Amino acid sequence: MVSLYGKTLSELKSIVDAEGLPSFTANQIADWMYHHHAESIDEMTNLSKKNREILAAKYIVGLTKPERVSESADGTKKYLFLVGSNRYIEAAYIPESDRATLCVSSQSGCKMGCLFCMTARQGFQGNLAAGEILNQLRSIPEFTRVTNIVYMGMGEPFDNLENVMKSLEILTSKWGMGWSARRITVSTIGLIPAIKQYIVQTSCHLAISLHTPFDEERRMLMPIQNVYPIADVIAELKKYRFSDHRRLSFEYIMFDGLNDTPRHVKELVRLLNGLTCRINLIRFHPIPNSPLHTSPDERIFQFRDLLTAKGIFTTIRASRGQDIQAACGLLSTKALQEKGRK
Amino acid sequence: MRTWNEISYEIQRVISNTPIAPGAYILKFKKNSTFIAGQALALGISEDIEPRYYSIASGENDDEISILYTEKPDGKFTRILSLLKPGDNLMVSKPFGKFTQLSPFPVFIAAGTGIAPFMSMLLSGKAKGAVVIHGASYPDYFYYSEILLNTLGENYIRCCSRCQPGSFYVGRVTDYIKQWSGLNINRPYYLCGSTEMVVETRDILISRGVPISSINSEIYF
Structure with missing residues (x-):
């Protein structure tokens, strides 16, 4: 059976055409799935019984409940989903006083191999379909409370651009979920061709994993620097206009003694000169046997103040869900993948 | 896409x-x-x-x-x-990428077709004193082995995960690195292969005392 959830309107039109159903049926199906949150074809009661039977012979809505939930002392929840028959992914729900953010995965595992990331250690198992990305939102109990979505979970979103773009189309279209693009942020390590396509085709916010302005250091932390150097990424970003409406932010994990000096501030200011952007400083959440350590809070505050004094709006991201391995860089389903292989 | x-x-x-x-x-x-x-x-x-x-x-x-x-x-x-x-x-x-900056006496660690960039460096005469450690599942997949044997001799190490004991180390590259007595923490290390292989090898090198600044990785993606 094929899942309908995660299909764009044009894909739904192709399906109904192929089944010999009236073309307006596609809009009806989209309306049921993305507005009325129908979980089965049977619920789509403005389709004739015969047409529902035709659809149900090959298709299902295809939502999948989480397999497990872990809850942090700070209220963060980490949801585990099974995708396909043997792959697992995680999503983190992060409630705050004035908003609730859902951090979704775009791949099972990741190919990018960043030194500081737990997901990298499980290798790459596969891309998520658009429906599998959106299911992380739709199938959690807090679905209606989520105000913001960030593509910052497992995987590199721009290494699965086609499905990420489909999921964004469904999230932001009137025929889809009707979300404002301003409530969605996609984070990338800087795959330049995909960045161009994303900027042109969406209005969602963009976040770039920067972590150091120096080539040698970034290469050590992120192998992607060998393919798309950060200087080239920044040069590309300078061709576009960003504002509060369409925000550009840089994520910067603070590593003790590695990337947290005034020399780094100076180079960051030089590198980002001319860009309307902000920097989000992140404490490093230790992963087993890592040679890296987080900078002390005092130095993180100094770093923020130095950048702010140079005119770069800089925030420090609160660490959430660390006790359940849901914080930034900690998502991993390696143990489950290995168990599945045995 | x-x-x-x-x-x-x-x-x-x-x-x-x-x-x-x-x-x-x-x-x-x-x-x-x-x-x-x-x-x-x-x-x-x-x-x-x-x-x-x-x-x-x-x-x-x-x-x-x-x-x-x-x-x-x-x-x-x-x-x-x-x-x-x-x-x-x-x-x-056009050619692109920056996996190109070589320090003297490099150690190249590759799996499968990950040997390609290192072959280019060797054939360009840019990798004097190199050690090559190559992993493959079967003997047929040690690409360029004739050239590598002729030019590197005992500095060419083949790790074969599905071979019978013989002229190869039987096991994965990562198994070899874990127990490699010739590991020198002062040499530069260059890794190329699947993410899993690169990440695991990198972690082993770090655990054996190689500074992270001496490890340069290329991944397939």
Whole structure:
């Protein structure tokens, strides 16, 4: 059976055409799935019984409940989903006083191999379909409370651009979920061709994993620097206009003694000169046997103040869900993948 | 999906496309622009099919570019690539990438076709004093082994995960690195292979005292 959830309107039109159903049926199906949150074809009661039977012979809505939930002392929840028959992914729900953010995965595992990331250690198992990305939102109990979505979970979103773009189309279209693009942020390590396509085709916010302005250091932390150097990424970003409406932010994990000096501030200011952007400083959440350590809070505050004094709006991201391995860089389903292989 | 919209390319004619092991080939075409050993390029056969990135395996001074590739069981692109004949057209991007900065006495650690950028460095005469540690599942997949044996001798170490004991180390590259008595923490290490292999090898090197600043990785993606 094929899942309908995660299909764009044009894909739904192709399906109904192929089944010999009236073309307006596609809009009806989209309306049921993305507005009325129908979980089965049977619920789509403005389709004739015969047409529902035709659809149900090959298709299902295809939502999948989480397999497990872990809850942090700070209220963060980490949801585990099974995708396909043997792959697992995680999503983190992060409630705050004035908003609730859902951090979704775009791949099972990741190919990018960043030194500081737990997901990298499980290798790459596969891309998520658009429906599998959106299911992380739709199938959690807090679905209606989520105000913001960030593509910052497992995987590199721009290494699965086609499905990420489909999921964004469904999230932001009137025929889809009707979300404002301003409530969605996609984070990338800087795959330049995909960045161009994303900027042109969406209005969602963009976040770039920067972590150091120096080539040698970034290469050590992120192998992607060998393919798309950060200087080239920044040069590309300078061709576009960003504002509060369409925000550009840089994520910067603070590593003790590695990337947290005034020399780094100076180079960051030089590198980002001319860009309307902000920097989000992140404490490093230790992963087993890592040679890296987080900078002390005092130095993180100094770093923020130095950048702010140079005119770069800089925030420090609160660490959430660390006790359940849901914080930034900690998502991993390696143990489950290995168990599945045995 | 990557597209050809943002990549400038030229059409090249295939010079040869030679099977060198079951499912493995070396594709050659004329070198039209200079490159630095360690760089990659994008190959394609149609604008409708996503470009694929491959490290260059030939030397900087060779007249032809060589690409080492394997046919993926579920890979539409590599299936078509393997059917290309001399004279057929191929879309070729400009060389790119920065996996090119070599320090003296490098240790190259590769799995499968990850040997390609290191072959380019060796054939370009840029890797004097190198040690090559190459992992493969069967003896046939030690690509370029004749050249490597002749040029590196005992500094060429083959780790074969599915071989009988003999002239190879029997086990994975990562098993070898864990117990390698010749590991020198003062040498620079260069890794190329799947993410899992690169990440695991990197973690082992770090656990054995190699500074992270001495480890440079190239990943397939």
